[in-house]
Amino acid sequence: MFLLTGLLGTGKVLSLIMVVEACGGVKRTVLTSELLCPICSCYLLSESSGSWDAARKDCRDREADLVVIDSPEEQSFLATITQSYSWIGLNDKEQEGQWKWVDGTPLIWTNWATNEPNNGGFMKLYEEDCAHMRTDDHRTWNDCSCTSSLTWICEKIP
Numbered sequence: 001m002f003l004l005t006g007l008l009g010t011g012k013v014l015s016l017i018m019v020v021e022a023c024g025g026v027k028r029t030v031l032t033s034e035l036l037c038p039i040c041s042c043y044l045l046s047e048s049s050g051s052w053d054a055a056r057k058d059c060r061d062r063e064a065d066l067v068v069i070d071s072p073e074e075q076s077f078l079a080t081i082t083q084s085y086s087w088i089g090l091n092d093k094e095q096e097g098q099w100k101w102v103d104g105t106p107l108i109w110t111n112w113a114t115n116e117p118n119n120g121g122f123m124k125l126y127e128e129d130c131a132h133m134r135t136d137d138h139r140t141w142n143d144c145s146c147t148s149s150l151t152w153i154c155e156k157i158p
C-alpha cells in the first residue's frame, strides 16, 4: 500500500508500514513500525518496486518472507488487497519447470494464467524464473524475468 516516514518523539526517523492482517476471514489494516503479527497472518504490500531477490530480502529483513499462496481462500483474500503486479514466493530458478515455494510448501494448488508459466514463450529474450500476481480479476500468476521491477507481497505467519 504505502510507506510513511515520520519524525516521532525523540526525532528518530521511524518508518511506518501499512500491514493487512487476516483473521478468520476478517481483514484489518494496521499502521505499524514493525511487521508484528502475533495472532493472524499479516501481509505487507510494498510501496516500492524491485527485483524478485530484492523483494525477498526486504521480506526476510522483516522476519517474514515472500507470500506463499496455498489455498483458493488465501488467493481470494489477496485479490482484495493487491493493486499492482506483485512478486510472490514462487520460482523455478534451481531447475527449469520445477516451481518451488520459498518455504518448501508443496505446489499443489496453483493459479497460473492461461498458457503460463511459459518461461518467456516462443520468442523469448530471457528466462522467466520468478512468479508474480497479475491485476486481472482473478489475480492470475505469470512467470517473468526475476530482474523485472515489480512491487511485492510479504507474508508473516505468527
Ligand SMILES: [Ca+2]
Pocket: 067, 068, 069, 070, 074, 155
Ligand atoms: Ca500463505
Ligand SMILES: [Ca+2]
Pocket: 092, 096, 097, 119, 127, 128, 129, 130, 143
Ligand atoms: Ca523458468
Ligand SMILES: [Ca+2]
Pocket: 116, 117, 118, 119, 120, 121, 128, 142, 143, 144
Ligand atoms: Ca510468462
